[in-house]
Amino acid sequence: xxxxxxxxEMSVNAPLLIALGAVVGFISGLFGIGGGxxxxxxxxxxxxxxxxxxxxxxxxxxxxxxxxxxxxxxxxMVDFRMGGVLAAGGVVGAFVGVEVFRLLRLLGQADLxxxxxxxxxxxxxxxxxxxxxxxxxxxxxxxxxxxPRRDRRPILLxxxxxxxxxxxxxxxxxxxxxxxxGLFVGVLSAIMGVGGGFILVPAMVYLLRMxxxxxxxxxxxxxxxxxxxxxxxxxxxxxxxxxVLSTLLLIGGVLGAQLGARASARFRAEELRAVLALVVLxxxxxxxxxxxxxxxxxxxxxxxxx
Amino acid sequence: MTPAVxxxxxxPARVAATLTETDVRVSSGFRGARISVYGAVFDPSGRPSDVxxxxxxxxxxxxxxxxxHVAGLWLNSRPVVFEGAPGFYRAASxxxxxxxxxxxxxxxxxxxxxxxxxxxxxxxxVETRYGVRDMVVSTLGSDxxxxxxxxxxxxxxxxxxxxxADGVTFVDRGLFLARVDLPAxxxxxxxxxxxxxxxxxQPVSDRTLPxxxxxxxxxxxxxxFAHQRPWSYGLVSALIALGAGWAASRxxxxx
Numbered sequence: 001x002x003x004x005x006x007x008x009e010m011s012v013n014a015p016l017l018i019a020l021g022a023v024v025g026f027i028s029g030l031f032g033i034g035g036g037x038x039x040x041x042x043x044x045x046x047x048x049x050x051x052x053x054x055x056x057x058x059x060x061x062x063x064x065x066x067x068x069x070x071x072x073x074x075x076x077m078v079d080f081r082m083g084g085v086l087a088a089g090g091v092v093g094a095f096v097g098v099e100v101f102r103l104l105r106l107l108g109q110a111d112l113x114x115x116x117x118x119x120x121x122x123x124x125x126x127x128x129x130x131x132x133x134x135x136x137x138x139x140x141x142x143x144x145x146x147x148p149r150r151d152r153r154p155i156l157l158x159x160x161x162x163x164x165x166x167x168x169x170x171x172x173x174x175x176x177x178x179x180x181x182g183l184f185v186g187v188l189s190a191i192m193g194v195g196g197g198f199i200l201v202p203a204m205v206y207l208l209r210m211x212x213x214x215x216x217x218x219x220x221x222x223x224x225x226x227x228x229x230x231x232x233x234x235x236x237x238x239x240x241x242x243x244v245l246s247t248l249l250l251i252g253g254v255l256g257a258q259l260g261a262r263a264s265a266r267f268r269a270e271e272l273r274a275v276l277a278l279v280v281l282x283x284x285x286x287x288x289x290x291x292x293x294x295x296x297x298x299x300x301x302x303x304x305x306x
Numbered sequence: 307m308t309p310a311v312x313x314x315x316x317x318p319a320r321v322a323a324t325l326t327e328t329d330v331r332v333s334s335g336f337r338g339a340r341i342s343v344y345g346a347v348f349d350p351s352g353r354p355s356d357v358x359x360x361x362x363x364x365x366x367x368x369x370x371x372x373x374x375h376v377a378g379l380w381l382n383s384r385p386v387v388f389e390g391a392p393g394f395y396r397a398a399s400x401x402x403x404x405x406x407x408x409x410x411x412x413x414x415x416x417x418x419x420x421x422x423x424x425x426x427x428x429x430x431x432v433e434t435r436y437g438v439r440d441m442v443v444s445t446l447g448s449d450x451x452x453x454x455x456x457x458x459x460x461x462x463x464x465x466x467x468x469x470x471a472d473g474v475t476f477v478d479r480g481l482f483l484a485r486v487d488l489p490a491x492x493x494x495x496x497x498x499x500x501x502x503x504x505x506x507x508q509p510v511s512d513r514t515l516p517x518x519x520x521x522x523x524x525x526x527x528x529x530x531f532a533h534q535r536p537w538s539y540g541l542v543s544a545l546i547a548l549g550a551g552w553a554a555s556r557x558x559x560x561x
Binding site for chain 1: 332333334335336337338368369370371372373375378379380381382384385453456457459460461463490491493494521524525526528529532533536537539540541542543544546547548550551552553554555558559
């Protein structure tokens with residue numbers, strides 16, 4: 001069944017998009033990420049204009065993240081205070097990122113920056129996560145205890161001013177690192193068309209030293225706030241949100257996210273991280289591949305600046 | 307002495323044409339449309355006639371970049387802006403255009419993919435060359451034709467530009483038919499179908515028929531909502547997203 005998208009101005013196969021939304025939603029609920037880094041490349045590959053894909057996607061990500069964040073908050077696995085601090089940085093970052101992206105499109109370098117960002121961030125984070133989580137899995141198999149953390153109180157978190165208590169995370173740290181983290185993720189999310197969970201989750205574990213149990217829910221909570229804002233901003237400024245496209249995606253997305261959040265309880269955290277790392281790494285390499293392969297056609301049409 | 311009487315001039319040939327559809331309605335099930343151009347050539351003298359049918363979509367600015375190999379990476383060059391490019395273009399004719407009229411004539415009328423009037427005005431520079439003042443040159447230099455050709459080639463690949471040397475067929479004496487397939491990704495807007503009659507390499511008669519491609523029903527309502535009240539539209543679509551997420555989570559909690 002084909003459906004015509006009023007903003008993208010093309011026709012798409014509706015069941016295919018619903019299934020795609022469900023698959024990405026499941027991954028989103030399972031790993032506590034928005035899933036944008038998977039969905040954006042697929043939509044662009046299907047021929048949907050990148051600007052429309054990125055903007056409509058933030059709606060889908062908001063829906064599936066909201067669906068799973070409610071599931072996590074019932075199990076008291078969301079640190080709302082930490083999520084709010086991260087989102088405050090993220091909101092500012094999203095505004096900056098949207099402007100940077102407009103400038104890049106004007107220069108015709110948006111494709112390059114998107115490819116490099118995917119290759120760099122997904123590649124590096126995927127590789128690091130894979131290394132760390134495989135190590136943890138192997139240690140568990142051998143029955144060894146995890147190595148003691150070298151620095152229980154990183155100077156970065158504790159020496160800076162404006163300390164706040166985050167009871168749910170059992171932390172008493174400065175707000176500056178989470179705000180900067182949120183800012184950085186906000187900029188990236190506007191440029192790459194992603195929620196930023198694949199950066200937030202490892203950053204919360206390794207940089208902020210949050211307990212693994214609240215990381216996923218908190219990351220989803222932050223993603224809901226930034227993606228809702230981004231989608232309203234994109235609709236208001238660029239008129240690029242296609243509500244038919246986002247509705248198709250989110251029908252599957254919200255169901256998949258519920259199943260994913262449920263399924264996540266059955267797996268060990270480090271095994272989940274290892275699988276996520278592999279997915280992240282593969283997508284990053286796939287997106288970066290275009291930089292190294294001789295293109296079929298030496299010319300490309302670049303999107304007009306609205 | 308009476309002056310020699312010239313034979314009475316043959317009445318000029320004329321062409322008449324009509325479209326099977328003047329309004330293409332794009333609704334949620336739109337998967338492209340087929341439009342037929344019917345017409346007739348009126349020529350009492352029966353000279354050999356050729357018919358060219360050109361369908362043009364609304365003009366769109368095209369930005370194109372070239373992939374350049376820098377330090378082992380394939381990067382985009384600075385984009386070049388071409389203006390005057392139609393969003394959809396189809397030239398159908400009874401014979402190859404090159405057999406119907408001369409190069410100069412086709413160029414003047416902008417007929418055929420090789421003669422489409424598209425230009426990159428931002429790359430133009432007026433300078434003095436070989437002692438000739440006010441010469442218009444392109445900063446793209448001799449590559450200009452590669453760039454221009456790439457615009458047409460990429461649009462052809464996308465199914466938006468086409469040329470068919472057998473696209474117009476005479477179904478009966480003086481009666482011709484041309485089919486135009488609009489793909490689902492054809493741009494929305496005002497189109498024109500131009501029907502030109504050629505005799506002896508000269509255009510002798512032409513007709514221009516308007517064609518509208520427009521969204522109707524829900525597609526139109528959503529499009530207008532998104533463009534006329536963008537902030538409310540964004541708010542509503544965000545609420546739909548949150549509502550769907552909440553509903554799914556409630557549904558699963560009960561089960």
